[in-house]
Amino acid sequence: MYRDNSLIPKEAIRMAALGALSAGSRPYADIAGEVRQFAARIVGPSLDLLGSSIELLKFEGLIAPVSGEGFEDNAELRLTDAGWTALKDYLTAAVRPGANDLNKLVIGLKLRFLHLLEKEEQIEQIDNLRALYQGEHARLFDLLTHEEWQQGHLRAWIEMEISQVEDRIAWCDRLAAGL
The missing domain is CATH 1.20.1280 (Monooxygenase)
Known part of the structure; x- marks a missing residue:
C-alpha cells in the first residue's frame, strides 16, 4: 500500500483475485481469466495491471488448493482465513484523490465486493x-x-x-x- 493506505496496482489485482473466490472455490483458469477480463474492461489493456500471479497468493497462504496443485492442472482454489482478512483490508483501503485508471479499477472492485463487508x-x-x-x-x-x-x-x-x-x-x- 501507499503511505496514505491506498492500494498500489498489484494490490488491486490481488483484491480482484481474492474477491473472485469470495463466493466459493473455483478453478485456477477461471480466476485468472476473470481477473484479467474485469480489469481490462474497467481500464483497458494495461501492462501495469498484470499483477502478481495466483501462485504467489498460494505461496503467501491467502488461497489454497481444494484439489490439484496449481496452474498446470487447473487446481480448484479457495480463500483461506488469511485471504479473507487480506480481502477485507483491500476493501477498506483508501482511494487516492484524482481520476485515473487505477482509481477506476479500485472503486469498481470495492463496489463489486462491498456486500462482503x-x-x-x-x-x-x-x-x-x-x-x-x-x-x-x-x-x-x-x-x-x-x-x-x-x-x-x-x-x-x-x-x-x-x-x-x-x-x-x-x-x-x-x-x-x-x-
Missing part, C-alpha cells in the same frame, strides 16, 4: 467515496473560479466534469440510503 463498513466506504468526490468537486469549482484560465472550451469541460462529480455524490447518497 458488514453494513457499517459498507456505509463507511460509501462515505469515504462521497468525501473523495466532494474533494474533486471543490478542486474543479476552484478551477472554474479562475477567469484568467477560461479560454477556449475549458469552461464547458469543467462544467461537464462538475456535473459528473455532482451525479457521483448524489449516487453515493442514494446507495448509502439503500443499505
